[in-house]
Amino acid sequence: DAGVTQSPTHLIKTRGQQVTLRCSPKSGHDTVSWYQQALGQGPQFIFQYYEEEERQRGNFPDRFSGHQFPNYSSELNVNALLLGDSALYLCASSLLLVQETQYFGPGTRLLVL
Amino acid sequence: QQPVQSPQAVILREGEDAVINCSSSKALYSVHWYRQKHGEAPVFLMILLKGGEQKGHDKISASFNEKKQQSSLYLTASQLSYSGTYFCGTEILRGGATNKLIFGTGTLLAVQP
Incomplete structure (x- = not known):
């Protein structure tokens, strides 16, 4: 049973650029x-x-936007990157209507120069 | 709104016990405990629900005081593998569906041989 996966693992961008991060939830989960x-x-x-x-x-801010696809996978988009956007971005999946926790993926480490 | 954890950091010898506290100013529905090792994603330890009982597995257990909006994580006979940063994630309202987690300030735990 595959857990939560994220790509890429690391990313280096410069200020003003745009980035897209991807996440596949745990099998059977519907919420990201x-x-x-x-x-x-x-x-x-x-x-x-x-x-x-x-x-x-x-x-x-609105610079952060996202999308979820019919297969429940998701993308996070960040526009006009700032130095302060440098961080570890974590995706967590869960079942919306079940009293259970959220399971985290390994994360994408973003560095903005 | 961010839950406050105490202590901020603790150093233990193998075999010693520790207690980590998480305190919220908001009424809580659930408390989720995670451990995060450096450079890795948070790993789920346990969830405590409003009206639920104290939970535990192996030598790690937790309690949830709904009246005080506090949760405590108990680590017994600590092992080297217990080292990491512990976070409580709190869920304020549910309304039948999974809600966002608001994470605490974190507690750094170091277990020495």
Whole structure:
């Protein structure tokens, strides 16, 4: 049973560029949440997708957008990258209507120069 | 709104016990405990639901005091593999569907031989 997978594992971009990160949820899961984790901090909620719709959103600017596909996989897009966007981006999958936790993928480490 | 964890850091010898606390200013539906090793994704340890019982497996257990909006993680007879940063993730409301997790400030645990 495959767990949550993310790609790429590492990424280096320059300020102003755009980036797309990808996530495949755990088999059987229908909900994908994205988190940003800065060095030394806890994960911060970006948004959550269910049935291809953004269901919840954290306190992040519109530069952060996402998408969920019919196969439940998801993408996170960040436009006009800033130095402060450098972080570990984590994808977590879950079942929306089940009292269970969220399972995290290995993350994508983004460095903005 | 971010839950506060205490202590911020703790150093143990193998075999010693530790308690990590997580305190929220908001009424909580559930508390999720994760351990994260450097450069890796958070790994799920256990979930405590409102109205639920104290949980535990192996030598790690946790409790949830709904009246005080506090949860504690108990590590007994610590092993080297217990080293890492521990985060509590809190869920404020559910309404029948999975909600975003708000993570605490983190507790760095180092177990020495």
